[in-house]
Each structure stands twice: as C-alpha cells, then as structure tokens.
Amino acid sequence: MRLPDLEAWAIFAAIVEHRSFSGAADAIGLSKATVSKAITRLEAHLGQSLFHRTSRRLALTEAGKPLAEHAARILAEALAAEEAARDGASGHSGRIRLAAPMSFGITNVAHLVADFLVAHPGIEIDLHCSDARVDIVAEGFDIALRIADLPDSSLRARRLCGISTHLIASPAYLEKHGTPTHAAQLGEHRLLGYANVTGPWRFRGPGGAEVAVRAA
Structure with a gap:
C-alpha cells in the first residue's frame, strides 16, 4: 500500500x-x-x-x-x-506505570510520588513495588527502577544514585561459625544475598586489593 x-x-x-x-x-x-x-x-x-x-x-x-x-x-x-x-x-496528563523494588520503593519512591502528584494533578502514577524483575515492555511499564547491573538492553537507562550495602551477621551465627577476619574467608560461610544482584560480591581493601566472593 x-x-x-x-x-x-x-x-x-x-x-x-x-x-x-x-x-x-x-x-x-x-x-x-x-x-x-x-x-x-x-x-x-x-x-x-x-x-x-x-x-x-x-x-x-x-x-x-x-x-x-x-x-x-x-x-x-x-x-x-x-x-x-x-x-x-x-497540560501534562495521563498515566505513568512505574516499577520499583519493594523496600526501595516504599522508603525512597513513595513520598516522591506523592509530591509529584501534587505538582502535576493531571498525571496518575501506577506504582508497583516488587522485588521481581519485571519485563518492562511486555508488562506495559513506562519506567522501572532497578538495583542491579543491567544486562545488554535496547532500553534507555540512567544511573540515579548509589546504594550502600552492608555485610551483617547475627551474634548467634558468629558464635557458632566464627567471625571472619578477611573478606576471602567469606567463601567458607553461609551467605544470603539479594537474588536480583548477579555476579560475585566485591570487596576492596585499603591498599586497593580486590576480593570477589560468590554467594552460593
């Protein structure tokens, strides 16, 4: 035609x-x-x-x-x-579908959405907080916030901020399994990490030496 x-x-x-x-x-x-x-x-x-x-x-x-x-x-x-x-x-009107990780969305995004809606009353925000990695295109999301290294993608991505992570253990665990004194010793321990963060945990010492530990 x-x-x-x-x-x-x-x-x-x-x-x-x-x-x-x-x-x-x-x-x-x-x-x-x-x-x-x-x-x-x-x-x-x-x-x-x-x-x-x-x-x-x-x-x-x-x-x-x-x-x-x-x-x-x-x-x-x-x-x-x-x-x-x-x-x-x-007029800035319409609906925006936004996906965010559960805890990050509740503590860091929800209040920003409230402020945004006050400034732009013609816009509706459909906020989905979940730790599941959504398919942005297939599930119809306009924006997705992710705490992870992104794989190769045709989607446009922008780094918004850094996230602090902490290595913690319960006193009962340390009493039973011992307290590691070096990052390299973590491989001998039972580790629990965030499933959406792929790849090993990386630690850098004062001298710049890097140790990579993979959570089993």
Whole structure:
C-alpha cells in the first residue's frame, strides 16, 4: 500500500484557499518552486490535472473541485491533531506505570510520588513495588527502577544514585561459625544475598586489593 502524499494534499488545500501558488507559498513558508513541484507530484499520482493554469488566472478543473474539499479536510484534521498534541503536552496528563523494588520503593519512591502528584494533578502514577524483575515492555511499564547491573538492553537507562550495602551477621551465627577476619574467608560461610544482584560480591581493601566472593 502506498501512503498518501499528505504534504502535497496540504499544499493543494493552501493553493485553493489563497487562490495562487505564490500566495500559498508565502502563507506556508515554502518556495514557489516547492509548491509547484508538490502539485506536479500529486497530479502525476492521481493521473489528472487539478488546475487550469494561465499567466493571469488559476482555476480548479472539474476533477480538482471535489478533491479540493477532501484536501481542505485533510489539512484541517492535521492542524487539529497538532493542536490537540500541543494541548496535551502543555497540560501534562495521563498515566505513568512505574516499577520499583519493594523496600526501595516504599522508603525512597513513595513520598516522591506523592509530591509529584501534587505538582502535576493531571498525571496518575501506577506504582508497583516488587522485588521481581519485571519485563518492562511486555508488562506495559513506562519506567522501572532497578538495583542491579543491567544486562545488554535496547532500553534507555540512567544511573540515579548509589546504594550502600552492608555485610551483617547475627551474634548467634558468629558464635557458632566464627567471625571472619578477611573478606576471602567469606567463601567458607553461609551467605544470603539479594537474588536480583548477579555476579560475585566485591570487596576492596585499603591498599586497593580486590576480593570477589560468590554467594552460593
């Protein structure tokens, strides 16, 4: 299917409205040559002439008269669509689906959402807090906050902030299994980590030496 030449139809409507090629060119900010080429292109596509042209007069052909009404509607609809888009953009309305990790979403995101809704009453936030890694595209999310190293993806990602992590153990565990004195000894212990963070735990000592430990 060949798409219609909407630019040529709009130029056709402008010529009819301004009753000349030069008047239409001035009104829509194009050169007279560009306007003329658009009509030539449209006539070639339709297989019929739209205007009777003389050095002193421009008139629609019998074939062009009914088509001029269609062209006017096409131009009016396009202008109305652009106006509606501008109104929507300036009004900031609609729904945003946002996914965030459970604890991070509750402690760091929820109050920001409340402030955002006060500033933008026309927007609705659908906040999903879960530690499950959602499929942003398949599940229809607009934004997802993740605490992890992202795999290769065509999605646009931006680092928002750093997250502090802590290594902790209960006194009862340390009493039973002993207290490690070096990060390398962690491999001998039972470790519990965040499932969405892939790869080993990395520790860097005062001298810059790095130790990697993988939680089993």
